Amino acid sequence: MSWTTRVIPLLVAATSVCFLSAAAASNSTSSRPGHHLLARLSQWREHYLSDPSSHHAGGVRRHTVLAWVLAFLAASVSSAGGVGGGSLFLPVLNLVAGLTLKRATTYSSFMVTGGAASNVLYNLWRARGRPALIDYDIALLFQPCLLLGVSIGVVCNVMFPEWLITALFSLFLAFCTAKTCRAGAKIWRSESAGAPAAARHDHKEPLLLGGLPQPVQDDGGQAARNGGSGFPWKDVAVLLVVWLCFFLLHVFIGDKHGKGVISIKPCGVAYWLATVSQVPFAVAFTAYIIYAKRKKQAPHHHEDGKANSSVHTKTETLPALALPLAAFVTGSLSGLFGIGGGLLLNPVLLQIGIPPQTAAATSSFMVLFCASMSMAQFILLGMDGIGEASVYAGICFVASIAGVVLIERVVRKSGRVSMIVFLVTAIMALSTVIVTCFGALDVWTQYTGGAYMGFKLPC
Numbered sequence: 001m002s003w004t005t006r007v008i009p010l011l012v013a014a015t016s017v018c019f020l021s022a023a024a025a026s027n028s029t030s031s032r033p034g035h036h037l038l039a040r041l042s043q044w045r046e047h048y049l050s051d052p053s054s055h056h057a058g059g060v061r062r063h064t065v066l067a068w069v070l071a072f073l074a075a076s077v078s079s080a081g082g083v084g085g086g087s088l089f090l091p092v093l094n095l096v097a098g099l100t101l102k103r104a105t106t107y108s109s110f111m112v113t114g115g116a117a118s119n120v121l122y123n124l125w126r127a128r129g130r131p132a133l134i135d136y137d138i139a140l141l142f143q144p145c146l147l148l149g150v151s152i153g154v155v156c157n158v159m160f161p162e163w164l165i166t167a168l169f170s171l172f173l174a175f176c177t178a179k180t181c182r183a184g185a186k187i188w189r190s191e192s193a194g195a196p197a198a199a200r201h202d203h204k205e206p207l208l209l210g211g212l213p214q215p216v217q218d219d220g221g222q223a224a225r226n227g228g229s230g231f232p233w234k235d236v237a238v239l240l241v242v243w244l245c246f247f248l249l250h251v252f253i254g255d256k257h258g259k260g261v262i263s264i265k266p267c268g269v270a271y272w273l274a275t276v277s278q279v280p281f282a283v284a285f286t287a288y289i290i291y292a293k294r295k296k297q298a299p300h301h302h303e304d305g306k307a308n309s310s311v312h313t314k315t316e317t318l319p320a321l322a323l324p325l326a327a328f329v330t331g332s333l334s335g336l337f338g339i340g341g342g343l344l345l346n347p348v349l350l351q352i353g354i355p356p357q358t359a360a361a362t363s364s365f366m367v368l369f370c371a372s373m374s375m376a377q378f379i380l381l382g383m384d385g386i387g388e389a390s391v392y393a394g395i396c397f398v399a400s401i402a403g404v405v406l407i408e409r410v411v412r413k414s415g416r417v418s419m420i421v422f423l424v425t426a427i428m429a430l431s432t433v434i435v436t437c438f439g440a441l442d443v444w445t446q447y448t449g450g451a452y453m454g455f456k457l458p459c
Contacts, residue, residue: 067097068395075115075396076403081423082119082360084112084342084367085396087431091438093392107389109374112342114393116368118400123361124231133361135354136235140289142327142366143239146341147246148282149328150370151275153335160336161453162446166439169337173432176347177425183350184421191416242285243369249274249281250377267458286324326352334370342367343431346424356420357411 070092078085086108093104123133157165253274265271330348334341342363349359379386411417446453 063096063098067092068392070096071111071392072395072399075111075399076406077423078342078403078427079115079119079364079396079400080360080403080407081420081427082342082346082363083424083427084339084371085115085427086112086339087343087434088427091434103385106378106383107385107392109371109378110389110393111396112367112371113375115396115400116342116364116371118397119361119364119404120368122401122404123364133358134365135358135362136232137293138323138349138354138362139366140235140238140293141286141323142330142345143242143369144282144285144289145324145327146331146334146345146366146370147242147373148278149331149333150335150341151246151250151278151331153332153337155275155458156332156336158458159456161455162439163443163453165336166435166443170432170436170439172333172337173343173428173435176344177428177432180347180350180421180428181425184418184425187356187418187421188416191418238285238289239369243373245281245285246278247373247376249278250373251380290320322352341370343428347428350421350424356417360420360424 071089074085074088074092078088089108089111090104093099093107097104099107120134127133253271326348330341330344333344345366346359346363349363350356354362383389407420407423411419443453
């Protein structure tokens with residue numbers, strides 16, 4: 001029995017006891033320390049944001065400049081690890097920049113989109129004349145079910161109480177952090193022992209998706225499927241069609257108040273028909289993608305089978321539905337926890353045996369589609385502060401390039417791709433602390449304010 005099998009149940013029990021005991025505590029005895037802490041934090045924040053001496057000569061507040069600097073650092077670190085960075089942007093925007101949580105969420109979608117776009121463009125430029133880092137097969141198989149999972153996760157987010165979401169998110173992040181750190185340590189030991197590059201990424205024990213067979217490393221497979229060093233226009237066109245279909249459905253559905261380009265009564269027949277129609281869309285796109293890939297791979301195997309029957313791509317050795325199911329679970333958790341998905345995508349790719357550099361590039365590519373959909377929806381729904389959000393997006397665009405170039409040089413100089421895995425681990429650990437602390441404060445505020453803390457109906 002591994003250490004995680006023994007520790008995780010203890011963590012689940014301990015966290016559940018903490019949150020349930022907080023919900024069952026007496027207002028007269030245990031709410032006072034929490035009230036004092038929240039009151040002091042609120043007073044300090046109001047004083048910090050309203051300080052007249054915090055203005056620069058150009059009219060920009062000091063806390064805004066500080067938020068820009070912190071956003072630059074967060075974007076550079078997140079992009080280097082192939083993680084969107086939304087979990088790091090929200091505290092910066094809310095606590096330092098002084099934005100409300102609602103506006104911070106909209107700005108965060110701009111920032112994640114800017115960082116992911118920069119990362120993808122750099123990876124495409126870098127791939128000229130060499131094998132592409134982005135695995136478009138994985139992106140194709142992930143995208144439809146990933147977007148479907150996000151929609152279902154959002155519905156669950158509305159129904160589940162805040163304390164349960166916070167507890168599940170904290171436990172899940174802690175679990176993924178430990179498993180990803182273990183993967184990084186395994187790669188580090190292989191590198192230290194001078195193992196071949198292909199063996200460095202050979203994880204005999206899947207970290208999350210137990211039981212999946214491990215893929216055989218083939219650096220040239222992706223380039224061969226893309227027609228050498230050419231750009232896979234057909235694959236990207238399919239991804240754009242998937243993106244557009246889900247985007248139009250979300251625009252028609254609108255938000256929970258019925259605000260959208262086309263007015264649909266919330267929770268009416270048309271609303272639920274549009275919502276449920278995402279399921280056949282995702283299934284149809286996934287079936288088409290699997291069929292097209294098998295049809296494309298059949299002649300290739302027939303021609304090369306006699307010469308070398310051991311040539312396999314990373315996705316060919318996995319069951320046909322393994323990646324779509326992993327995408328659906330990842331998307332559902334992303335929608336449930338209210339994050340962009342990069343924080344979960346990269347660990348999942350690492351845990352099914354994808355090399356760290358390919359996992360980071362492919363994760364950023366998929367995050368671009370998810371984050372850009374949220375950004376476009378916010379714009380169409382008439383969000384405020386598009387200009388300011390674009391400034392933050394521009395900062396993240398530049399920071400993303402800086403982060404990718406820096407981590408690339410570190411990996412090249414040290415010869416250790418495990419540095420990427422450890423960077424992802426550090427981001428996840430920091431996100432775990434942030435989510436747990438601020439989530440617990442929000443739950444405490446709701447409890448002391450007498451808010452309802454049970455399950456809710458979706459409408």
